[in-house]
Amino acid sequence: MTYQEMPAVRGGSALVxxxxxxxxxxxxxxxxxxxxxxxxxRQLPVSRPAVSQHLKALKAAHLVHEHRQGTRHYFSLNPxxxxxLRRYVDSMWENALTTFAAYVSDQQDIQxxxxxxx
Amino acid sequence: MTYQEMPAVRGGSALVxxxxxxxxxxxxxxxxxxxxxxxxxRQLPVSRPAVSQHLKALKAAHLVHEHRQGTRHYFSLNPxxxxxLRRYVDSMWENALTTFAAYVSDQQDIQxxxxxxx
DNA sequence: AGTTAAGGTGAGCTATGACTTACCAAGAGA
DNA sequence: TCTCTTGGTAAGTCATAGCTCACCTTAACT
Numbered sequence: 339m340t341y342q343e344m345p346a347v348r349g350g351s352a353l354v355x356x357x358x359x360x361x362x363x364x365x366x367x368x369x370x371x372x373x374x375x376x377x378x379x380r381q382l383p384v385s386r387p388a389v390s391q392h393l394k395a396l397k398a399a400h401l402v403h404e405h406r407q408g409t410r411h412y413f414s415l416n417p418x419x420x421x422x423l424r425r426y427v428d429s430m431w432e433n434a435l436t437t438f439a440a441y442v443s444d445q446q447d448i449q450x451x452x453x454x455x456x
Numbered sequence: 457m458t459y460q461e462m463p464a465v466r467g468g469s470a471l472v473x474x475x476x477x478x479x480x481x482x483x484x485x486x487x488x489x490x491x492x493x494x495x496x497x498r499q500l501p502v503s504r505p506a507v508s509q510h511l512k513a514l515k516a517a518h519l520v521h522e523h524r525q526g527t528r529h530y531f532s533l534n535p536x537x538x539x540x541l542r543r544y545v546d547s548m549w550e551n552a553l554t555t556f557a558a559y560v561s562d563q564q565d566i567q568x569x570x571x572x573x574x
Numbered sequence: 575a576g577t578t579a580a581g582g583t584g585a586g587c588t589a590t591g592a593c594t595t596a597c598c599a600a601g602a603g604a
Numbered sequence: 605t606c607t608c609t610t611g612g613t614a615a616g617t618c619a620t621a622g623c624t625c626a627c628c629t630t631a632a633c634t
C-alpha cells in the first residue's frame with residue numbers, strides 16, 4: 339500500500355463491517371430494542387459463536403453498544419458509527435452530484451457545438 | 457440462509473463494494489472529475505487489470521458511471537448508488553438514536569428506583 | 575495495412591474471513 | 605457448593621475476494 343487511505347471513514351472498519359449480510363441482519367434485528375446474544379443467534383442460520391464474533395466486529399466499528407445485565411449481554415445500535423458513515427456517504431453523494439452536473443453541461447456544450455457545425 | 461435480507465440496501469452490493477480500501481481510493485480520486493482507467497491505475501499500487509476489475513464492481517453497485525471517448529473509458533461518481541446508501545444509513549442512524557434515547561431513559565428509571573429504595 | 579495506445583477478460587495463486595466444534599468463565603438459583 | 609444458563613475464545617476448515625500475468629479487442633495515427 340503506497341497510497342495512504344484518504345480521510346474517508348476512519349479506517350473504514352464500519353464499511354467493512356457492513357459488507358457482511360449476517361452482520362446487516364443483526365443490525366436490522368436491533369432496530370427496535372436491545373437484544374441479548376442468544377436471542378439474536380436463535381433467529382439466524384448460524385451458530386451462537388459466529389454471532390458473538392460478528393458482534394465483536396460491529397462493536398469495534400462503533401455500530402453497536404454492549405451493556406451487561408447478569409450473564410446476559412445486551413447489544414443495541416450505536417449512533418456514533420452511523421453518524422460517521424453518514425458524513426462520509428453524504429460527502430461522496432455531494433461530489434457525485436456536482437461532477438454529474440458538470441458532465442451534463444459539458445455534454446450539452448458538445449451537442450450545441452455539433453448542431454452549430456452541421 | 458434461512459433469513460431473507462431485509463429491505464436494507466438492494467442486495468448490499470454498494471456496501472460490499474465500499475468495503476475494499478482500493479475501491480474507496482478510486483472513488484476518492486473521482487471526487488473532482490471523471491478520469492480514465494490508466495490514470496487511475498497510475499496512482500495506485502496495483503496493476504491496471506486490478507483497477508479494471510474494481511471499476512466493474514463499482515459500476516455494478518451503481519457507485520460509478522462510465523462513458524467512453526475513443527479508446528478512453530472515463531469513470532465518474534454516480535449519485536444513484538450513494539443516494540440509496542444515504543437512505544439506508546440515515547434510517548439506521550435514526551433507529552440508533554431512538555433506541556439510544558430509550559436506553560438512556562430506562563437507565564434513569566433504574567437510577568431513580570435505586571435511590572428510592574436506598 | 576501496420577503499429578501503438580488504452581482497456582477488458584480469463585486462469586491461476588494466495589491470503590483472509592466466515593463458519594463450526596470444543597472448551598472455558600462467570601452469574602443465578604437450588 | 606453444585607449446576608444450569610449465558611456467552612466469549614481458540615483452533616481448524618473451506619470458500620472466496622483481490623491480485624498478477626498473459627492474451628484479445630478496438631480505436632487512432634502513420
